[in-house]
Amino acid sequence: MRRLKEVLADLGKGQADLARAVKLSPATIAQLINHNLWPKSIDKQELWGRMADWLYEAGAQDNDIAALEEEVEPPRWRAAAPATPPENNQVNDQECDDMLMAKQVLRPDTKRAFGLVRDPFDELKAADEMYLSPDIRYIRESMYQTARHDGFLAVVGESGAGKSTLRRDLAHRLRNEPVIAIEPYVLGMEDNDSKGKSLKATHIAESVMAAVAPLEKAKSSPEARFAQMHNTLKASHAAGFRHVLIIEEAHSLPIPTLKHLKRMRDQLELGFDKLISIILIGQPELLIKLSPRNGDVREVAQRIEIAQLQPIPVGDLEQHLAFRCGYAGKQLGELIDQGGVQAIVERLGSSGKDGTSQLYPLAIANLFKAALNLAAEIGESVVTADVVKGV
Incomplete structure (x- = not known):
């Protein structure tokens, strides 16, 4: 559903606007757009109908709606799977996602939203800025x-x-x-x-x-x-x-x-x-x-x-994040809650080859910054587990 983000941008609307219209959390919409993970508590076709109605009212073009509808339910002659995929396809999609990401940069609007005057994971300028596990x-x-x-x-x-x-x-x-x-x-x-x-x-x-x-x-x-x-x-x-x-x-x-x-x-x-x-x-x-x-x-x-050099132990991740947030003059709880920390562990703790941990400083920094950007975009006050999953 990445095309949905483009349609929203063309309409001058954000993911938070869509979330309010269909009565879902912004993080749920983020997971749908970024990972095609549909909420299990709502019928997929019913939710798509609500989304399509709102997009029409917001001014979306017929061809855009039609293209999005094909992503939701592709014609059977083009489908690589049955028209109504089993629920566990959602799990498979998540497992196939790249767990490590390219270099991330905090956007100016993210810094303003969280009151950050510097990036918590900016390049170190002094030895005492190193976190020493x-x-x-x-x-x-x-x-x-x-x-x-x-x-x-x-x-x-x-x-x-x-x-x-x-x-x-x-x-x-x-x-x-x-x-x-x-x-x-x-x-x-x-x-x-x-x-x-x-x-x-x-x-x-x-x-x-x-x-x-x-x-x-x-x-x-x-x-x-x-x-x-x-x-x-x-x-x-x-x-x-x-x-x-x-x-x-x-x-x-x-x-x-x-x-x-x-x-x-x-x-x-x-x-x-x-x-x-x-x-x-x-x-x-x-x-x-x-x-x-x-x-x-x-x-x-x-x-x-x-x-x-070993990955940062799971038990040390919170201390590591708290140290980096302190480097930017923030308390950990001002940027991420406990659920968000645990979601980072779940995302990186076994994402390497053979299920090995990828809790290395750079991977943690990129995921944390991407989550901050998404939280600012959808109007969340802190990074939550759903925000991390929506990256």
């Missing part, structure tokens, strides 16, 4: 200790789990520490040269030289360049500095480069002191490359520590 706190500290002292660490998480936020936080924490962060550019990086530009050991050596000794000209031959890098790291270490190599999108690293990184860890040393720590940050595909069963990288898998 026990899992994030542990991985955050692991990254810091690796950078500050020594280690070979892989941070793995789904898209939107908070990897980039942790990387920015680490850079912030190291600003006043004697640690030089080396971050090779990974724009366009792929794991082979047929798909994009692969990151090779020589590129990493160039990045080390640029970060540690930017005024020194890099040697031309690979062997001389690696020797130069080693000597540069020794001199920097003697001056009291530590060095950490941070590579984002590490799931796109070629296998040879992963093996070279392990050799850098082994050979770039001064006595018992390792001269460079390494932090790889990537999506779950990195786990496959680093599997101990992968013979090509067995030597790497035996040396590297893997930290996986």
Whole structure:
């Protein structure tokens, strides 16, 4: 029934106007329009008749009404299912919906409706704006200790789990520490040269030289360049500095480069002191490359520590949302009620592959903002369970 939204817009009417006319809640109308979920308590044809009558009175054109009627009850010769579908089709439609959505932005009218001067899920501007679940706190500290002292660490998480936020936080924490962060550019990086530009050991050596000794000209031959890098790291270490190599999108690293990184860890040393720590940050595909069963990288898998970013626990979701609302100067109850929080759990708690939780910060933020936009559109004072289901 997405076309119904277009017809309402052409008439200058909103979903709330239609809801009042047919004596249903705005959230119920939102579920009908966005997900084709018809209320079970009312006969479908009876409800459509009431809607059609109101649309005619509001000025809708005959062809628009006819097109909508075909969506409600398609001609049998075009129908892919019986003319009157079984009730459990509603459940199937809901199960087939994409549970994760693209990036959402709060509309200006939404901000006005809820008195928001900033987006509760806006990009973080300071470290104290991070919500630290026990899992994030542990991985955050692991990254810091690796950078500050020594280690070979892989941070793995789904898209939107908070990897980039942790990387920015680490850079912030190291600003006043004697640690030089080396971050090779990974724009366009792929794991082979047929798909994009692969990151090779020589590129990493160039990045080390640029970060540690930017005024020194890099040697031309690979062997001389690696020797130069080693000597540069020794001199920097003697001056009291530590060095950490941070590579984002590490799931796109070629296998040879992963093996070279392990050799850098082994050979770039001064006595018992390792001269460079390494932090790889990537999506779950990195786990496959680093599997101990992968013979090509067995030597790497035996040396590297893997930290996986887990979804926010169901029991922590309310605290997470309250923290984000506080960031925007609002109490949680001013934006969403308990039913709405539970609906987010039901929507994202088992929406991944094999029923896995998708309660990651980005997915939560997008669903919450979409629900706020819908609540403002239909005139709800807070996000309720029906509003979340109507997104």
